[in-house]
Amino acid sequence: MDMPAPPLPVRVPLVTKPMGVWASLQASRRNLLSIIPELATRQPMVSGRTGKRWHMVMDPGAIRHILKDHLNDYPKSLVTKNLLKPAIGESLFIAEGAEWRWQRRASAPVFSFRNVRNLAPIMTAAASRSADRIASAGPRAINLFDEMVTATFDIISDVTFSGGDGFDRDGVHRAIDAYISDAGKISLFDILGLPDWLPRPGRLMSGSGLRDMKRVADEAIDRRRQAGTEGIPDLLDLLLSGEDPETKRHMSTAELRDNLLTFIVAGHETTALSLSWALYLCAFDQGIQDRARDEARAVLGDRPATGEDVDKLPLVRAILDEALRLYPPAAMVSRTAQAPDELCGREIRPGDTVILPIYALHRHKLLWEDPDAFRPERFTHPDKADRYAYLPFGDGPRICIGASFALQEAVIILATLLARFRFTPVAGREPEPVMILTLRPEGGVWLMAEDLAG
Template sequence: MQTAAQTPPPCPARVPLSNVPLGIWGSLQAGRRNVLELIPEIATHAPILSGRTGKRWHMVMDPGALKQILRDRVEDYPKSLVTKLILEPAIGDSLFVAEGQSWMWQRRTAAPVFSHRNVAALAPVMTAAAERSSARLDAASGGAADLFDEMVTATFEVISDVTLSGGGIDRTAVHAAIEHYIAGTAKLSVLDILGLPGWVPRPSRLLAGGQMRAMKRMADSAIDRRRAEGGGAVPDLLDLLLAGQDPESGRRMRTAELRDNLLTFIVAGHETTALTLAWALYLCAFDPAVQEAARHEAQEALGSRAAGAADMPALPLIRRIVEETLRLYPPAAFLSRTARVADTLCGREVRPGDTVILPIYALHRHHALWRDPDMFDPGRFDGTRPDRFAFLPFGDGPRICIGANFALQEAVIILATLLARFRFTAIPGRAPKPVMILTLRPQGGVWLNVERL
């Protein structure tokens, strides 16, 4: 019998993974409830799992095999049909979805937009959003607030200001359209589980999309107006994309291509960072000692002002908190690919058409790759770095997230500003539940007590 001294410390919220086979009906129910429930507990111990639920599938947790999929043979593992069915109606054949030459020329065109210089130049927008978030939390000081809702507001302000700073678009309507689309289309269909081809209609997705079409028309008008009138003194992402061209072909993006990529940046650029910040604040409330150390670091670096790009080197602990948050709660926690050709992964035969699942949530909590993998420990990112393909919050290889540096800079700026000014404490009985539909969200929000210092 364990004594109190031997009782292991509590772990932050985690997904209860399955210990029994789910079958087709169980997989459908789990996938619609929480995609991460499709991951069996054994995936946090095994290098690879294989099976059949309608289609043959392989769940890969081995860094060497993940390198093969994401870098060495990336063209042999395009994004899965389910991913495309969910996202193409919203973001078209943009960077996130496109394959082959269509992806290649867009990536070459957009890469300079996210250069270190351009990302640093956009930091004042992030600083201003941190100040506005701080002002809103001032009003909540002494009570409870949903920090997920607040972080969504803050990061949507940032992405709106850096994509369409000139106005001419109803930001509230854009945000509502994105939320409505995700809620209506991102859940698995039984036809997805059975592996039916894309031309077979998924009824749940036929009814969604009206708001997205209206948003696309609004975005097209804003792009055409910007092309005619020009941008401001500090170029935003739209200005940079309008000026960009593929260095090899000289091709420039047309209005529809600009719009689909801007919508990609808007969807990915605020949702994922908002999630990272909300989970980070939850973890800081979960571990007050880490929060106090981070507060001291932020106050020493910032004094009474908000953080900016120049402060990044002085905030190493806050950067490590962000990284540990991305390990425990990666926004893109469950990825899938379709094998185009025959291959072998970890000694398993992979056939053309097989689904290859990259369960990032399980990879980041794998017992062979991480010490005490369910524990919150920012110190694990101090010094020795994990295997490159054991930590994949932004993917890797040629298709690594183009906005990774942008997201990290934004997260550190906002988190440092808030921790320097507020104390966040947990509310008993209101721990968030990690639930993934398209991204890993905290079901019910992240409710914390907020105290102005």
């Protein structure tokens, strides 16, 4: 008699029939991932037309071609730029060509191993505060997504504007959240590829909040420029002192502000999501949670995790890696082809939209064994998948500059929490994976947290 298959963690139901422009718009405004055809988890490439020609690419070799070997032929798409430019200007995330190269050269030393490790005590302190907040909430259901957003925003604001005199953290946080929720929704204008000088209706609502956020950041930068560095340099100090080694150029206040806001958005939202999904998965599989707790306690005892502990926690790190596989924060990225090309034997024309559906890539049946299952041991085993089958931080020259910062922060927080609490699911409160700008747990991650230190 066949045994029933074990349950799987939550996933997005992918479409099995073609969708027109209007249906695609309606679906994408609710959940961008819902427009991915199920075929994308079984084929190397899927093409179609929804207003304009598009191609979804899941073949690792073709993805390397796009992200690394022919980077200049595949810049970020107009959709991506239209969504993010009002908030983060011509920052490192959006800039192309020479403008991107000099900013990358000037910023790279900021995220060196030494600088990231020097910031670990801030992460440890935030992890400890998070554990205390969870414990003080009592033995009841807690929305761990909200808590992880609080913890990671504490960290990114501390390492970005340490001291923070006159810096309205709550105001910046509210402006970022409002922009993501109101302006991040895909516009029909974007899907049709209309020029970006045409105003996007959903993006007009957030203008005043963004202006206030930029003004506050500009003032904080100017104050720091005058006051100088005190103690261990934070991200703002490091960026202020950074220069392009080739041109000796330094960033202007506007360039600093756009990049700092990029780091604030990327540095708390994505890490909070990774931690939230990791905690959901640990509650989903109590056996893995118990093993990770044993590992964390053996290293930490009853103290919070530090930077020096990160490399001693391979299972905690593997849980995060697997959470990033199943629920990648940037679950879909797009590029616009600039030159005639061929991918997987298929013609690519200039102007075509080339989509990398990371969500489908990470669950591809030809690239991963049992792809929808939670199996962190994939990342502790030497025979890992193809390098370009796993892209939580992108790859090539434009790989996420803050990846090491995010992973250090996430390991410190997750290990600290798993060592102290047992997390269990709340009946009827499963999160729903929904992507607008990032892959969020719709409805929150509601878990019971039993304090084992009490």
